Amino acid sequence: MNNSLLVVVLASGIAYGTPLLYAALGELLAERSGVLNLGVEGMMLVGAVMGFWAVQRIHAVTWLALLGAIVVAALASAVLAAVYAFLVVTLRANQIVSGLALTIFAGVAGLSSYLGNDLELAKSPARHQFQEVFPKSWQDLPVVGPILFGQSVLVYASWVCVVLVALYLTRTRFGLNVRAVGESPASADAMGINVTRYRYVHTLAGGAFAGVAGATFSLSITPQWVAGLTQGAGWIAIALVIFSFWRPTLCLVGAYFFGAFTALPFALQGHGVTVAPELFQSLPYVMTVLALVLVSSRAARLRFGAPAALGTPYVREER
Amino acid sequence: MIRIERRLEQPRWLFVAVPVLSIVIAFLFATVVLLATHHPPLHTFRRLFDAAFLDNGALTETFVSATPLMFTGLAAAVAFRMNLFNIGGEGQLYTGAIAGATVALLLAGAPSPLVIAAMILAGAAGGALLAAIPGILRAFFSTNEIITSLMLNYVVALFLDYLIFDSHSYLRDTSGFEASVFPQGKTLPDEATWPSWTIHGVVVPLGAVVAVVLACALWGLYSRTRFGFEVKVIGDSARAGRYAGMRTRRKILAVMCLSGAIAGLGGASQDGDFRHQLDPRGLTQANYGYAGIVVAALARYNPFAVVLIAFLLGGLQNAGFTLQGADFPNGLVGVLQGLILFCALGGELFVRYRVRFDRRQTTTAESAA
Numbered sequence: 001m002n003n004s005l006l007v008v009v010l011a012s013g014i015a016y017g018t019p020l021l022y023a024a025l026g027e028l029l030a031e032r033s034g035v036l037n038l039g040v041e042g043m044m045l046v047g048a049v050m051g052f053w054a055v056q057r058i059h060a061v062t063w064l065a066l067l068g069a070i071v072v073a074a075l076a077s078a079v080l081a082a083v084y085a086f087l088v089v090t091l092r093a094n095q096i097v098s099g100l101a102l103t104i105f106a107g108v109a110g111l112s113s114y115l116g117n118d119l120e121l122a123k124s125p126a127r128h129q130f131q132e133v134f135p136k137s138w139q140d141l142p143v144v145g146p147i148l149f150g151q152s153v154l155v156y157a158s159w160v161c162v163v164l165v166a167l168y169l170t171r172t173r174f175g176l177n178v179r180a181v182g183e184s185p186a187s188a189d190a191m192g193i194n195v196t197r198y199r200y201v202h203t204l205a206g207g208a209f210a211g212v213a214g215a216t217f218s219l220s221i222t223p224q225w226v227a228g229l230t231q232g233a234g235w236i237a238i239a240l241v242i243f244s245f246w247r248p249t250l251c252l253v254g255a256y257f258f259g260a261f262t263a264l265p266f267a268l269q270g271h272g273v274t275v276a277p278e279l280f281q282s283l284p285y286v287m288t289v290l291a292l293v294l295v296s297s298r299a300a301r302l303r304f305g306a307p308a309a310l311g312t313p314y315v316r317e318e319r
Numbered sequence: 320m321i322r323i324e325r326r327l328e329q330p331r332w333l334f335v336a337v338p339v340l341s342i343v344i345a346f347l348f349a350t351v352v353l354l355a356t357h358h359p360p361l362h363t364f365r366r367l368f369d370a371a372f373l374d375n376g377a378l379t380e381t382f383v384s385a386t387p388l389m390f391t392g393l394a395a396a397v398a399f400r401m402n403l404f405n406i407g408g409e410g411q412l413y414t415g416a417i418a419g420a421t422v423a424l425l426l427a428g429a430p431s432p433l434v435i436a437a438m439i440l441a442g443a444a445g446g447a448l449l450a451a452i453p454g455i456l457r458a459f460f461s462t463n464e465i466i467t468s469l470m471l472n473y474v475v476a477l478f479l480d481y482l483i484f485d486s487h488s489y490l491r492d493t494s495g496f497e498a499s500v501f502p503q504g505k506t507l508p509d510e511a512t513w514p515s516w517t518i519h520g521v522v523v524p525l526g527a528v529v530a531v532v533l534a535c536a537l538w539g540l541y542s543r544t545r546f547g548f549e550v551k552v553i554g555d556s557a558r559a560g561r562y563a564g565m566r567t568r569r570k571i572l573a574v575m576c577l578s579g580a581i582a583g584l585g586g587a588s589q590d591g592d593f594r595h596q597l598d599p600r601g602l603t604q605a606n607y608g609y610a611g612i613v614v615a616a617l618a619r620y621n622p623f624a625v626v627l628i629a630f631l632l633g634g635l636q637n638a639g640f641t642l643q644g645a646d647f648p649n650g651l652v653g654v655l656q657g658l659i660l661f662c663a664l665g666g667e668l669f670v671r672y673r674v675r676f677d678r679r680q681t682t683t684a685e686s687a688a
Contacts, residue, residue, distance in 0.1 A: 036465075083661065092672075093664035096404050096465060097616040100609050101664065105657020109606075109639070114650030118356045227649075235473060242466055276485040278477040285470040289456075296462040306463065317325070 008267045009260050011146040014155060017259025019044070019216040019230070021158050023237035024244070024251045025165050026209025030081075031241055032169065033202035034182040034309040038099025039084055040210050041234025042106030043077040047211030048218040049112045050076035052225045053119050055128050062128045066219065069128075073215035074208035080106055081207025082200075089199045092313040108228035121225040129223035130154055152220050154212075159252070161209075166248040178202060182307030185314035195314050213237070239288035245295065245304040258284040322675045323668070333670050338617065341662035348658045349651070358648050367651075370641040371634030379522040380641065383593055385633025387412065389530035390585025391611020392618065392625040393537060394446075398578035399612075400541065400620045401554035405575060407453060407468030408582040409608025410475035411446035415586025417479065418445030420490055420504065420597040423511035423590060431510040438511060438587045439529070446583015447576040449475065454575030458568040464575070472608065479599040490597045504597035513591035526588030530629075533581065534622040541622075550574055582608065610636070613656065617663050632656065 023040050030037045051073030058065040084102050087093040106112055116122055130152035132139060138149040169175040180188040181198045189195050217229050236258055243258075244250035261284055265277035295304045346364065353360040371381055391408040398405035405411075422441040426434045449471060456462040482488045484502045492498040492505045513525040541547035553560035553570055561567050585607065594601060614632055618624035639652030 038469075087661060087664055091665045091668045093667060094616070096406065097612060097660070098664050100406070100612055101616075101657050101660035104606075104609065104613060104653055105661065107653060110650050110653025110657055112650070114352075114356075114648060114654055117649035232473065235469070239466070239470055276481050278481040278485060282474045282477040285473045289467050289470050292466055293456055293460055293462050296456070296460040311465070 005267055005271055007143055007146055008270070009263050010256075011150055012263035012267065013256050013260030014147065014151060015221065015259070016262045017255035017257075018151075018155050018158050019213040019221065019233055020237050020240055020258055021251060021255035022161070022213035022216060023210050023234060024240040024255060025158075025161055025248060026206035026213070027237055027241045028206075028244075028246055028248060028251060029165065029178070029202045029209070030206035031310055032182045032246060032307055033178050033199045034185060034307055034312065034314070035085070035088060035199055035203050035206075036095050036099065036311045037081070037084060037102070037203060037206055038096060038238065039080070039102025039106065040206075040237050041230060041232065042103035042110065042112070043080050043207050043210035044214035044217070044230045044234045044237075045108065045112035045228065046080055046106045046115070047073035047077040047214030048229060049116045049119075049121065049214075049225060051211070051215030052121055052126060052218040053115070055126055055219060056121065056124065065128045066130060069219060070212055070215055073211040075211070077211030077214065078204045078207040081204050081210070084207075085200045085203040088313060089196055089203070092315060095311050095313070103234070113227045116225050116227055122227070124224075126219055126223040128219075130220040154216050154220055162248050162252045169248065179307070182309055185309050189314070189316060199314075210234070210237075236284055239284055242306070243284070243288045243291050245291075246306065323672045324675060326671060326673050329670055334619070337666040337670050338619075338663055341666045342659055345655065345658035345662045348662075349655050352654060353648070353651075356648070363648065363651070366642060366647070367635070367638045367655075370638035374641075376520075377634075377637070377641075379520075380637045381630065381634040382522065382524060382527055383633075384637040384640070385630045386524055386526040386530060386588055386592065387585045387605070387607040388611055388614050388629035388633050388636075389527065389534070389626050390588065391582050391607045392614030392629045393530065393533060393611075393622060394578045394582035394585070395612045395615035396618065396620040396622060396625050397537060397541075397581060398574055399615055401550045401570070401574050402557075403457070403554070403571060403574055403578075404465045405450060405453065405468050405578045406465060406612060407450060407471050407579070407608070408585075408611050409606065410468070410472035411449050411579040411582035412586040412589070412608055413472075413475045413479050413602060414445040414449040415442035415583025416445075416589050416597060416602060417482070417490070417586070418442055418583065419587030419590040420507060423507045424489065424505060427508035427510065429510060431512075434508070434510040435513055435525075435591060438591055439584060442583045442585075442587025442590075443580035444583070446586060447580040450575045450579020450582070451572065454572045454579075457575070458571040476599075476603050479597070479602065483597060483599050492596075504599075507590060507595045511591055512595060513588070515592070524588070524592040526585075526592040529584065529588065531626055533584070534626050537622045546570075546573075582611070585611075610656070613660050617660065 023044055027037060027040055051069040054069040054072035055065050058068045080102060084098055087098045088095045104110055132150055133153050134149040139145045177193045178198055181193060181195050185195045214230060218225055222229055240251060240254050240258060244254040261280045264280050265275055268275055295301055350360040353363055370377060372378060391412060394408045419438040419442040422437045423434060426437055452471060453464040453467040456467050457464040483491050483504055487493055490504050492503050515522050515524045549565045550570055553565060553567055557567060614625055614629045618628045635652055635656060
């Protein structure tokens with residue numbers, strides 16, 4: 001029963017969806033504050049390489065080494081996000097171009113490969129990696145076993161993150177302020193909210209999440225360092241934020257949905273059905289375009305659409 | 320207390336000084352990176368420069384990297400000037416390449432100039448058709464063109480893979496045993512090879528010539544015609560354009576298609592000038608579309624500057640390919656490109672604004688730039 005197509009696809013969809021979920025949660029925080037950071041792919045790759053480096057260098061028990069690696073990955077990507085935030089918030093540079101610049105700087109042909117090469121990481125497998133947390137007998141339970149209990153701790157931690165981000169945005173004063181900054185920075189400023197500080201903090205948080213997402217690749221999904229191992233997951237994460245209408249809980253659903261599309265062709269192959277994988281791989285992008293068109297009408301945009309100030313720098317003197 | 324205030328007039332010399340200083344500062348940062356990782360900076364830069372421009376045949380190779388960047392750079396510049404963020408140059412280049420290759424195969428045997436002209440037209444049409452999707456969505460449904468054009472890049476990249484790797488399409492080479500093990504595109508007929516000119520040992524491809532001509536035409540279009548004027552007005556203030564009775568939607572669609580057509584031409588040039596087959600791996604790995612946006616931004620959307628910058632960045636990229644190996648730091652070229660762009664984007668502030676230190680009330684913008 002646990003080998004049936006649906007169970008396999010769901011279980012691996014959750015595994016593949018987890019880095020998307022982390023990255024999308026981070027991007028969601030940044031976008032809710034009005035910053036559209038297209039550098040997710042680059043930040044993920046640097047997170048992946050630094051996390052992997054940390055796990056090779058930290059000589060400690062497994063859980064401590066992995067925790068350290070996650071922290072290092074998050075910090076490394078947050079540093080990149082800080083450079084980006086300095087450009088777009090303080091220096092008011094174009095967010096789109098700056099984000100692409102960040103991906104070029106940090107991406108496959110940039111810093112992540114430079115570091116991976118210089119720290120000589122490509123040759124060895126990870127010394128520690130994330131394993132399933134629950135005992136084997138639980139994982140063998142029908143249906144729920146592989147789906148719910150067959151995952152690594154990163155998956156369960158991501159659920160906690162979804163809840164925390166959702167509560168933060170909708171139930172705290174800070175969350176309300178962020179949304180105000182993203183919708184109308186001028187009004188937020190008039191209310192006494194420090195727009196610059198909010199944008200910095202949330203862009204950095206977005207970077208940290210992207211770093212964790214990258215480390216999910218290099219420490220759990222493919223526990224090794226290969227240049228460009230995220231293979232465009234950062235871009236899917238950006239799509240996912242839009243697909244989930246900037247809502248953390250929908251992000252969770254969307255991430256597993258998109259993850260399942262990655263898993264489906266492989267699973268089908270196991271059942272003797274050969275389908276062009278490109279068909280499924282392109283569905284997330286097509287669906288995102290459709291979702292975006294659906295919420296383009298004025299009424300829908302107010303309810304479900306992008307934060308109104310997304311992508312625009314805030315200059316107090318020019319409001 | 321530091322204050323940043325808008326310049327009423329933007330002095331001309333800043334347009335030159337800021338980019339030049341940006342590049343200098345970027346190289347300083349790169350020096351720090353190289354020193355921190357125990358590489359000799361001067362030697363490394365020297366090798367980079369030699370491989371890009373001075374070595375035997377280096378300029379020919381630089382043209383190979385620079386030509387597609389000229390097209391994608393012009394494509395981005397045309398759209399960005401109107402505040403229309405078409406970041407789908409990547410995908411539009413692919414569709415241009417698909418259309419160009421299809422036409423070349425269909426017309427095999429026809430006279431060469433005819434085939435080449437048909438490829439140019441087909442490439443432009445392919446790019447324009449793809450760009451029309453985000454264009455229509457933006458013009459009639461006000462859907463954000465940034466996201467839609469970005470998403471379509473990936474859809475087309477996957478379609479490209481599908482055509483060659485996972486189907487028995489017209490474009491795939493299915494002749495021999497080798498072709499079934501290592502899937503690749505059909506080799507285009509000889510008539511579809513674009514001419515090139517050798518000047519002092521440097522091979523100048525037709526694509527580069529087309530790009531330069533295109534740059535002149537676009538400059539004329541944007542600075543000498545009513546169309547260009549309206550595009551610029553709408554770009555600076557869409558509302559003002561609408562009040563003045565300009566047809567904003569039509570302009571959005573036109574500019575989007577124009578931008579796509581230029582990127583598509585770049586795709587056709589890939590087929591005819593360099594690859595002579597539809598080559599998914601080569602096209603997708605080069606990231607010409609995204610690099611083109613970088614080129615356009617560095618050139619501040621000026622078509623002539625786009626050609627120049629594309630040539631410089633093309634040289635850098637070519638050096639990266641040439642020097643790929645054990646003794647050259649991998650990924651340095653991307654780091655360098657990113658740093659140059661960061662500095663140029665940051666430097667933009669000093670063109671548009673001046674920085675004042677309140678206590679002394681002296682202008683320090685120039686020295687800080």
